[in-house]
Amino acid sequence: QKEVEQDPGPLSVPEGAIVSLNCTYSNSAFQYFMWYRQYSRKGPELLMYTYSSGNKEDGRFTAQVDKSSKYISLFIRDSQPSDSATYLCAMSVINTGTASKLTFGTGTRLQVTL
Amino acid sequence: SQTIHQWPATLVQPVGSPLSLECTVEGTSNPNLYWYRQAAGRGLQLLFYSVGIGQISSEVPQNLSASRPQDRQFILSSKKLLLSDSGFYLCAWSVRYEQYFGPGTRLTVT
Numbered sequence: 001q002k003e004v005e006q007d008p009g010p011l012s013v014p015e016g017a018i019v020s021l022n023c024t025y026s027n028s029a030f031q032y033f034m035w036y037r038q039y040s041r042k043g044p045e046l047l048m049y050t051y052s053s054g055n056k057e058d059g060r061f062t063a064q065v066d067k068s069s070k071y072i073s074l075f076i077r078d079s080q081p082s083d084s085a086t087y088l089c090a091m092s093v094i095n096t097g098t099a100s101k102l103t104f105g106t107g108t109r110l111q112v113t114l
Numbered sequence: 115s116q117t118i119h120q121w122p123a124t125l126v127q128p129v130g131s132p133l134s135l136e137c138t139v140e141g142t143s144n145p146n147l148y149w150y151r152q153a154a155g156r157g158l159q160l161l162f163y164s165v166g167i168g169q170i171s172s173e174v175p176q177n178l179s180a181s182r183p184q185d186r187q188f189i190l191s192s193k194k195l196l197l198s199d200s201g202f203y204l205c206a207w208s209v210r211y212e213q214y215f216g217p218g219t220r221l222t223v224t
Contacts, residue, residue, distance in 0.1 A: 032211040032212075034211075034212055034213075036215075041202075041218075041220070043204050043215035043216050043217050043218045044158075044204070045215070046212055046213070046215075049212045051211075088157075088158070090213075094211070099146035099148070099163045099164070099165050099171075099208065100146065100208055100210070100211040100212075101160065101163070102160075102213060104157050104158045105157070106156065107157065
């Protein structure tokens with residue numbers, strides 16, 4: 001079993017739809033959670049990060065963490081064609097004094113159609 | 115603000131040739147630095163990370179090596195490339211837990 005599971009998609013939605021992207025994880029030591037967006041042939045771009053359960057909102061994006069269920073989500077409201085990309089979840093244990101090592105999902109490919 | 119540079123952007127090399135990819139970070143001091151490889155349709159594989167000058171940790175035994183000659187410079191090298199070294203190489207930096215990625219180098223070994 002992988003430590004982080006993410007549906008690869010592709011997920012196709014019409015413009016303006018609400019998108020829900022999800023990851024599940026098995027390691028209860030994960031405490032820090034991130035979402036990245038990666039356009040084709042580009043490096044991943046950090047969208048959001050959080051270390052607490054509950055919701056964190058930034059514009060059209062909301063990150064949700066449920067540590068009891070080991071489940072994280074990214075919601076995109078009013079989706080736009082420019083949101084078409086691969087979305088990667090990532091997570092880390094909290095430690096001090098060493099580099100953070102992230103465990104990534106394999107990514108979900110999202111396509112927003114006109 | 116912080117920026118991260120990688121070069122070259124694209125590289126085509128024959129099997130058996132050497133490799134040197136460079137990554138530099140601006141606007142921050144003493145960052146943690148990382149090299150990843152992303153194969154087509156697959157996830158990110160951590161290759162090396164560094165917490166300081168001359169300090170390199172290897173995650174996966176392979177045909178590659180890394181060096182950090184300066185605080186904000188990270189180099190990925192190989193003496194002899196294999197076909198299996200083809201992929202998208204990404205450098206990243208962090209100060210806390212979240213990592214920030216560079217634009218990547220697409221390497222094709224022929």
